[in-house]
Amino acid sequence: MLNTFWQRWSETRYNTKVTTLRFLLALWIGKSARLFVRLIGQGSGTALPGLLALNIDPTFLHTGLKQLKDDCIVISGTNGKTTTAQMVRAVMKPPHQSLLMNKEGSNLLRGIASSIIEHSRLDGHIQASLGLFELDEATLPLLLDIQPPRILVLLNLFRDQLDRYGEVDLIRKKWADAIKKLPTETRLVLNADDPLVASLGKGWSNVVFFGIDDVSAASEKPASHLDVRACPSCGGKLAMRNFFASHLCHYQCQKCSFHRPKPDIAAIHIISNGLEETDIGVVIHGKRQRLTIPIPGLPAVYSTLATCAVAHILELDKTVVLDALRALPRPFGRWERIEINGQKILLILIKNPAGASAVLDTLAGTKHNTLLLALNDNLADGTDVSWIWDTPFEKLPGAKRVIVTGTRANDLALRFKYAERKTIEVVSSLKQAIIRGLHVKHGSDTGSLTILATYTAMLAIRKILTGSHLGGVQE
Amino acid sequence: MTLQLCHLYGDIMNTYGDDGNIIAIQKRCAWRGIDVELMRSNIGDSIPSDVDLFFFGGGQDKAQEAVGRDLVETNKGAQLKKQVDDGTPLLSICGGYQLLAEYYQPFEGQKIPGVGLFPAYTEAGQRRMIGNVVVQLRPDVFDNIHSTIVGFENHSGRTFLRNLDDRLGTVVSGNGNNGGDSTEGIMVKHAIGCYLHGSLLPKNPHLADWLIGKALEHRYRKKIDLSPLDDTLEWRAHSAAGGT
Missing domain, CATH: 3.40.1190.10 (Mur-like, catalytic domain)
Known part of the structure; x- marks a missing residue:
């Protein structure tokens, strides 16, 4: 060989x-x-x-x-x-x-x-x-x-x-x-x-x-x-x-x-x-x-x-x-597609200005029912969340609803306020945030949910979405 | 109303989200109907003369060296000092703060001279001081309800004040200027130097408004009351970082 x-x-x-x-x-x-x-x-x-x-x-x-x-x-x-x-x-x-x-x-x-x-x-x-x-x-x-x-x-x-x-x-x-x-x-x-x-x-x-x-x-x-x-x-x-x-x-x-x-x-x-x-x-x-x-x-x-x-x-x-x-499968948390009860979820890891900025560029012009952003400040995420101010979140694509969550959800909410993004929902629990995101329905549409999350938040969200307690995802 | 904001060396001195401070000033003015004209002064440019507020962020070592040469070897440092002496407010963070003080003493070699605007000096330190910081502001200057400011420090340089009374505040948690004397930052006239990234101003709206107020006072030569804003989100982020 x-x-x-x-x-x-x-x-x-x-x-x-x-x-x-x-x-x-x-x-x-x-x-x-x-x-x-x-x-x-x-x-x-x-x-x-x-x-x-x-x-x-x-x-x-x-x-x-x-x-x-x-x-x-x-x-x-x-x-x-x-x-x-x-x-x-x-x-x-x-x-x-x-x-x-x-x-x-x-x-x-x-x-x-x-x-x-x-x-x-x-x-x-x-x-x-x-x-x-x-x-x-x-x-x-x-x-x-x-x-x-x-x-x-x-x-x-x-x-x-x-x-x-x-x-x-x-x-x-x-x-x-x-x-x-x-x-x-x-x-x-x-x-x-x-x-x-x-x-x-x-x-x-x-x-x-x-x-x-x-x-x-x-x-x-x-x-x-x-x-x-x-x-x-x-x-x-x-x-x-x-x-x-x-x-x-x-x-x-x-x-x-x-x-x-x-x-x-x-x-x-x-x-x-x-x-x-x-x-x-x-x-x-x-x-x-x-x-x-x-x-x-x-x-x-x-x-x-x-x-x-x-x-x-x-x-x-x-x-x-x-x-x-x-035929490549999408890697774990990298534009990963997950489907739950007919609702399409897109899970994207963001962790630094360059990567997040490239994600925002790729998302430019797309429309989303709900955008969920999760910012954690655990060791594996980086304890310094200042990078969100180096990231052009002004370019966040259109969505009917924006929910922020994670240990530093408040920082993210503030970042979006200064990006002139109105009506941000802050939900401190990841699970509650997902439940809210999944249950947004517009007309006869089943909602689509796009998630941008830092590393440990991504892991936790993935576990909630694909894990055994999936049956518990309901309002 | 108009305010002229000058970002010093923003093209290379911009680590740790320091640009959030520019965004905060722009938006907090815009929400009150105050126009902000943003000017940039980089290496080789002159310092504009009609500035109402300067901002100077932190950068990587190499960038800091180049900026230091540009400030000290031309008369730009002296010009900046003159404008601050005239009462122009300034916010400098980390590298910017160090460059505006007297000198930086590396482990080996000669002292690197600074602008001398702040009566303080910095020595290279062995230990990197990283983490969230909560600072109790000097009560004689700031009489707001919220007496703390919060940020994230990441520096190995240890800055010592010639006179401890010049401090911006006292460290409640974190390291501050040097990890030893509980001081954080410095304040001379309306110029502030500190180690707080984070970004600083979005999470500390009282400090942002203090700077905007001083900038307008400088421009219009009278005290100007700023209309209040809904700062609920700002104070939540402030509390999340440990502020009270």
């Missing part, structure tokens, strides 16, 4: 060191913890088992990941990690049935450790040959240090949860330092349209750039604040135009030679079919392709391009890739 790229890599890096007793001990305790967590019904065991294992054996990841004979593909960036990982998984499925993936949302080192625990036999043998990991921006440098991946996909870098991650420049610097230490065999897949990311390819020959060439999809002005205005190389002023999402654009430094690299994988023609699907004309290393993805919006186009880059590197079968993309 291995193609030539895998073989070349395996010859140089494949290593089946015998697992140590300490590794086994960590594994067994991790496995017990996983069993326990699942038995008592306190989650799926994607964090605690890994955390325990890493505490018992600090080299747990190193020992575990070394066993993967096809090594790993790592995806990072502020927005689009989950969608991209799901796309890559979909296109790889036929030849790589034995994928080791971290569960969505567990994108810290403990999440990867937990996935090793889940997929290992008791003797420490991992029943997978290839790792596919999505990693948190701050965690990426740690993993690169432990296990250099075969392919590293970097999607973008935006301001996000500044209380947790700190400033964008700081994260980029950590990425740059970690990338410098990678072996030259690692293939970098970089977003050409993000100057913060594209500039990381400086000095690398092993880079595949992806980007959008179709300027009809761009705006003249950026939709939200730009996290970069200066050249990452020399600090000079960047000339920027054709904005696709926040600072993803076409750019050139006015002082030095740094400019947007010509993408090897480029979207040359994008047609969006409402909120249903997107048609993309792609040029892949000079060859034209048409493909369709069942997800709306430009962020999904970037994920598709990154996936095409990975597929190209892996020399995957073109037809398989196109079919897999077309």
Whole structure:
């Protein structure tokens, strides 16, 4: 099954060191913890088992990941990690049935450790040959240090949860330092349209750039604040135009030679079919392709391009890739469609200005019966809710009713007041908010409900909508 | 009535939702029929002379360095100081606050000089101070019913006031200026410096109106009573963040 790229890599890096007793001990305790967590019904065991294992054996990841004979593909960036990982998984499925993936949302080192625990036999043998990991921006440098991946996909870098991650420049610097230490065999897949990311390819020959060439999809002005205005190389002023999402654009430094690299994988023609699907004309290393993805919006186009880059590197079968993309299920909470008693619900994760702004752009011109927005300020959401003021909620699409909920519903209500949005309903309980949203009926219509929610609110809402207490959703 | 609002370095000093302050001033004026003319002054631009209210937000380190050079190496800092001395109100947050004080002392290397508008200085700190902050406002300046202001701090620089009486308020919860002396922010004439993001003004309508009032006073040279607004939502968000 291995193609030539895998073989070349395996010859140089494949290593089946015998697992140590300490590794086994960590594994067994991790496995017990996983069993326990699942038995008592306190989650799926994607964090605690890994955390325990890493505490018992600090080299747990190193020992575990070394066993993967096809090594790993790592995806990072502020927005689009989950969608991209799901796309890559979909296109790889036929030849790589034995994928080791971290569960969505567990994108810290403990999440990867937990996935090793889940997929290992008791003797420490991992029943997978290839790792596919999505990693948190701050965690990426740690993993690169432990296990250099075969392919590293970097999607973008935006301001996000500044209380947790700190400033964008700081994260980029950590990425740059970690990338410098990678072996030259690692293939970098970089977003050409993000100057913060594209500039990381400086000095690398092993880079595949992806980007959008179709300027009809761009705006003249950026939709939200730009996290970069200066050249990452020399600090000079960047000339920027054709904005696709926040600072993803076409750019050139006015002082030095740094400019947007010509993408090897480029979207040359994008047609969006409402909120249903997107048609993309792609040029892949000079060859034209048409493909369709069942997800709306430009962020999904970037994920598709990154996936095409990975597929190209892996020399995957073109037809398989196109079919897999077309049939892609919408990932968890990413434009996810849920139907309850004939009422259509659209569930969309929002978590930072760039992502939320892209969602608002995608929703532009659409009409909704009820819009429900949920803002939580738990650790996984970011405890700082100031980002809602950096998000152009003035663009919120038309709806007969707007309900806000979540731990910081009052902040959201205030944001909408200052966006001149009248008649906002504040409902503090998530469940009550959903019940209200679901029971709005206009004439003979069954109501449609569009939900925008931060991470922990999204999880909770999903649980209410799809969970066992669904029968209780009534007024 | 008209009010001229000047956003200082808003293109690069705009982290943590500080633009919400601009939105708050614009809307709270618009709802009262006051026109707001928004001017922007970025690197290389001059400081407009006919400003009634300045706003200066926080930014990333690199942006802050570039802005610091622009303020100190030209006469823009001095111009700003002169206008504040004449009574023009100003709100500065985090990076903007630090740049308007005397200097910033990094861990290594030379002091980075500031504008010197605020009698205070900042030292680099090891610990990042992050979280919600509740501040009891100085009673001698603010006689509103709501005596607290709330916001979200995220800074490692520790700012020390030359004179503790200059403080904007006293920390009820959170760290404030330096995490040690319970002071938060500074106030000189009608100029305020503080560490409160969040955004600050939407959740603290009394402070927003105080600034608008001072701005109109500056323009029309007389005390102007602002018509009251329905601030129910504002006070709810204020309470949700711990304010009283």
